[in-house]
Amino acid sequence: MLSVEALKIRYGEVEAVRRVDLTVGSGEIIALVGANGAGKSSTLGAVAGLVPAASGKVVFDGVDITGLAPEAIARKGVALVPEGRRIFASLTVADNLRLGGAVHQPAAEARLREEEMLELFPILRRYHRVKGGNLSGGEQQMLAIARALMGKPRMILLDEPSLGLAPQLIDTVFDLIAELRRKGLTILLVEQNVALALEIADRAVVLANGEVVLAGTAKELASSDLVRQAYLGA
């Protein structure tokens, strides 16, 4: 469904991503793991169109989307849940959701979709009229995911969904990710918590210094010496 080919990203003189190749099949969860500054978020940013690629290609559903504007990529059915959630703090939960689904469907359908989201995230129904900025970190993460789902994406890019959350909330978020996959959503997950990411993912790609150093099924990686020593602390 998605393939990233020889992606290179530069910020001025700094090469954040030297070369990343990866593919995500329909209905798969692929985890992109690695240390801070390995180029994970930049890669997601390039797929979503927020970060320009210096070279290489991003292909979604057979269409080259490299260099398209973020809004054009979103309309093709790719939704990014950005790092740090970035919900609209001054807007209510309802307005955050409304914007998420605004351009993807007629208004009546968007209302139905919102109802589905409120079923999936009961906490958001409780805080429907509350400003996003007043929610806790975990609630904001739920809102960020629900907002991305409002547009009925076919693929979702999750950037560090566990960051800054209490352990039991992390479990809730990951249960939710598993449920979204069961419903057929394709997921590219960036995560620093490697153990957790490998537990949920089908396959994983390990980045270091902007390059792919290892790729394989989640099981293979979980038992590889490199991953165990470098990321799982075993």
Added chain:
Amino acid sequence: MIAQQIINAVSLGGVYALLALGLAIVFSIVGLINFAHGELMTLSGYALLASLVLGFPFPVAVLVAVSCGALAAVAMERIAFRPMRGASVTSLLLTSFAVSSLLKVVFQNGISARPQAVAMPGWMTGAFSFGDFTIGVGPSISIVVSALALIALEVFLRRSVTGTAMRAAAEDFDVVRLMGIPASRIIATAFLLSGLLAGLAAILWVAQRASVDPLMGFTPVLKAFIAAVVGGLGSLPGAVAGGFLLGIIEVLLQATLPGAIAPYRDAIVLSGVIAVLLVRPQGLIPAVRAQRS
């Protein structure tokens, strides 16, 4: 006398508020302080003049003038600011100065450097009285129009999807684009609204002065800029509060200062502005910005 002064104060404040709001809307979305905003106002003034000279009925002339302001603002964005998208704040600022100077010269050479009289309908310069109070029709209309415009804008920003997206874009533009909402639609709407507000302000301004000149927009927009800064640059409620505050203080000082001190009115007002900014550097009602680590 006091009632008349209060009406004048609120009416001037309303015009400043409309202009400050136009500056704030554009600033909140694209981070540009549009110094050519005053020329939008001047252009609307000339459009009103031309429509009246051509014999259009007054309401039609008003409609033409306000539409001209709005369309000119959208055109300005397309021609001058869109090619500069992503440029530094300084480049944007210089671009807006360039557009402003260019338009002033066009008005001076293309029309006339001298003020042109605008034949406003007679009823606008009238007054009505209750008992001892005499209240001008012009300032009263100005207050009503400003209030209606503020309410309409508020409803638009709260209720419509585009309005909601604009509030969101003021906070985090990239994420709005991630929702699939086109950046150019948001930016064009911001300019359209700022042009509409400048057009309305132009009519209210001309209604009280009955003339148009190439530099007409300069002073009110400078005041509106001060109002927007005092209110909190990029904050829409702040712009409205700053506009009214500045208008009211100006008129009250004008009315109460003894003759010997009156020439220092602007100096006193600006000292007040400095005092406010010393205490509240982010303005009276600071803008909400996404806080990112």
